[in-house]
Amino acid sequence: MFLKDYFTTIFKSTKSLLTGMKLTGYYFTHPKEIKTEQYPDNRATLTMFDRFKGEVVMPHDEKNEHRCTGCQACEIACPNGTIKIITKQELQPDGKKKKAIDTFVYHLELCTMCNMCVVACPSDAIKMAQTFEHSVYDKKSLKKVLNKPGSKIMEGVE
Amino acid sequence: MELLILFRNQRLILHLHFKTNTVNQFLTISFSSIAAAIHNWLALSIPNETLVKVIDLTITGVLLLGFLVILCFFLGYMERKVAGFMQARYGPNRVGPYGSLQIVADTVKLLFKEGLTPKASDKFLFHLAPVIIVVASLLVMAPIAFASNFQIWDISIGVLYMSSVSSIAVIGILMAGYSSYNKYSLLGAMRSGAQIVSYELSVGLSLIAIVILSGSLQLSHIVESQRDGWWIYKGHLPIIISFVIFLIASTAEINRAPFDLAEAEQELTAGFHTEYSGMKFAMFLLAEYINLFVVSAIAATIFFGGWMPFHLGHWEAFNHIMNFIPGFIWFFGKTFFIIFIIMQFRWTFPRLRVDQLLTLEWKYLLPISMVNTILVTVMAIMGWHF
Numbered sequence: 001m002f003l004k005d006y007f008t009t010i011f012k013s014t015k016s017l018l019t020g021m022k023l024t025g026y027y028f029t030h031p032k033e034i035k036t037e038q039y040p041d042n043r044a045t046l047t048m049f050d051r052f053k054g055e056v057v058m059p060h061d062e063k064n065e066h067r068c069t070g071c072q073a074c075e076i077a078c079p080n081g082t083i084k085i086i087t088k089q090e091l092q093p094d095g096k097k098k099k100a101i102d103t104f105v106y107h108l109e110l111c112t113m114c115n116m117c118v119v120a121c122p123s124d125a126i127k128m129a130q131t132f133e134h135s136v137y138d139k140k141s142l143k144k145v146l147n148k149p150g151s152k153i154m155e156g157v158e
Numbered sequence: 159m160e161l162l163i164l165f166r167n168q169r170l171i172l173h174l175h176f177k178t179n180t181v182n183q184f185l186t187i188s189f190s191s192i193a194a195a196i197h198n199w200l201a202l203s204i205p206n207e208t209l210v211k212v213i214d215l216t217i218t219g220v221l222l223l224g225f226l227v228i229l230c231f232f233l234g235y236m237e238r239k240v241a242g243f244m245q246a247r248y249g250p251n252r253v254g255p256y257g258s259l260q261i262v263a264d265t266v267k268l269l270f271k272e273g274l275t276p277k278a279s280d281k282f283l284f285h286l287a288p289v290i291i292v293v294a295s296l297l298v299m300a301p302i303a304f305a306s307n308f309q310i311w312d313i314s315i316g317v318l319y320m321s322s323v324s325s326i327a328v329i330g331i332l333m334a335g336y337s338s339y340n341k342y343s344l345l346g347a348m349r350s351g352a353q354i355v356s357y358e359l360s361v362g363l364s365l366i367a368i369v370i371l372s373g374s375l376q377l378s379h380i381v382e383s384q385r386d387g388w389w390i391y392k393g394h395l396p397i398i399i400s401f402v403i404f405l406i407a408s409t410a411e412i413n414r415a416p417f418d419l420a421e422a423e424q425e426l427t428a429g430f431h432t433e434y435s436g437m438k439f440a441m442f443l444l445a446e447y448i449n450l451f452v453v454s455a456i457a458a459t460i461f462f463g464g465w466m467p468f469h470l471g472h473w474e475a476f477n478h479i480m481n482f483i484p485g486f487i488w489f490f491g492k493t494f495f496i497i498f499i500i501m502q503f504r505w506t507f508p509r510l511r512v513d514q515l516l517t518l519e520w521k522y523l524l525p526i527s528m529v530n531t532i533l534v535t536v537m538a539i540m541g542w543h544f
């Protein structure tokens with residue numbers, strides 16, 4: 001019984017070692033399996049995966065309209081105080097006043113890309129972009145205003 | 159084709175006579191003829207016999223050191239490339255074409271680093287340890303046959319010499335660990351001591367298998383005995399077993415992964431060479447690669463016939479075709495094949511724990527190699543090998 005165990009151990013371990021060597025041998029002989037992205041060289045063709053979170057952006061359409069109502073849900077949801085929304089009262093054509101955003105301030109240097117603001121937004125006004133080359137020489141240039149100058153809210157977004 | 163070297167008015171004139179009638183004469187242009195020509199020239203131009211000997215030895219030493227430095231550069235590059243490809247990445251590919259100058263860049267970096275000595279260390283032993291390790295691995299190079307009749311010292315007890323001198327390195331490792339005044343270094347050194355002392359046995363027993371079959375300890379005789387086929391082919395299963403045991407045990411003896419408990423990056427930071435920096439650290443690296451080469455060269459010589467081309471029994475035509483490939487290509491081909499296998503071990507297997515290490519040696523490798531020795535002896539007596 002002891003001898004049987006002894007030899008079984010030898011054969012099993014040899015087999016498992018050979019399995020490992022087979023895999024590394026496969027990788028060695030198949031350079032196509034290489035996963036490395038040679039980053040600065042392939043900048044033109046580099047595509048990040050879908051869930052990659054680089055920074056918060058506010059998409060604008062061709063008429064320079066965004067979907068942000070200025071509800072400040074993102075500002076409340078943000079754990080770091082990254083987002084600061086300054087609102088204003090805008091006069092509607094029918095004479096009523098309506099709340100709208102004046103500036104959507106986004107501090108990239110505080111952001112941890114946790115995605116909570118995007119989840120909290122009721123009108124899908126902001127999303128995560130896939131850019132990641134954020135290094136700058138001055139911290140101040142990381143403070144960004146997301147709504148473009150002269151933009152206004154899209155029709156039908158409440 | 160025969161090579162005549164004549165010296166007239168201090169000028170070297172090569173007369174190459176092409177004779178294509180026999181294969182054997184083609185083989186006369188070789189490392190051994192070049193070495194003999196250089197020696198003859200020295201003997202002719204310098205009357206003093208002792209001086210000739212000294213110059214001969216100096217040339218040999220310089221050539222060997224130069225060869226080893228180039229070899230270490232190449233092995234370092236090869237290891238990193240092999241590691242890269244086995245882990246589905248590229249390895250170094252920025253410095254020089256395909257990253258081939260990466261090791262040169264690393265060496266330049268090491269040259270400029272400060273050679274720090276810990277204040278509480280044992281200064282004499284601390285500086286001596288890397289030298290001993292390098293010297294021990296250099297000594298083992300002496301009886302290795304690179305090509306036909308081309309070896310530094312054809313000592314009659316070659317196998318014994320190599321297996322005993324290669325274990326001197328453990329003194330260097332113990333010295334380095336002890337003198338560093340660092341508990342991790344000391345732990346690494348003690349582990350290395352236990353490891354090398356244990357695995358020495360299996361290495362010796364697996365080498366003995368071939369010594370029994372060839373009936374000689376001299377490496378040139380062992381190579382010559384494989385003229386009608388390499389031992390791994392002539393010796394059937396027992397020799398294959400002893401080859402596998404030799405590979406495992408010698409990987410352990412040169413402290414390479416999966417047996418790198420002595421340096422164990424993750425647990426002991428770097429084991430016995432934690433405190434070394436700059437060129438002293440580079441000497442440890444140098445010794446590691448020389449050891450890797452030496453172990454592979456021994457395996458290639460003992461089991462795969464060294465510089466002997468691939469011969470099959472009495473198939474004269476086939477053997478003649480194989481003879482066209484020069485011996486040193488065979489030698490380096492086999493050696494690098496074994497180096498590649500040992501590198502693959504390193505990048506495939508996880509490191510063993512200390513108790514697993516000792517279990518593997520004392521419960522598995524040693525009994526198997528003892529039984530294997532008996533098998534080989536019976537085989538040699540009965541003449542069952544080819």
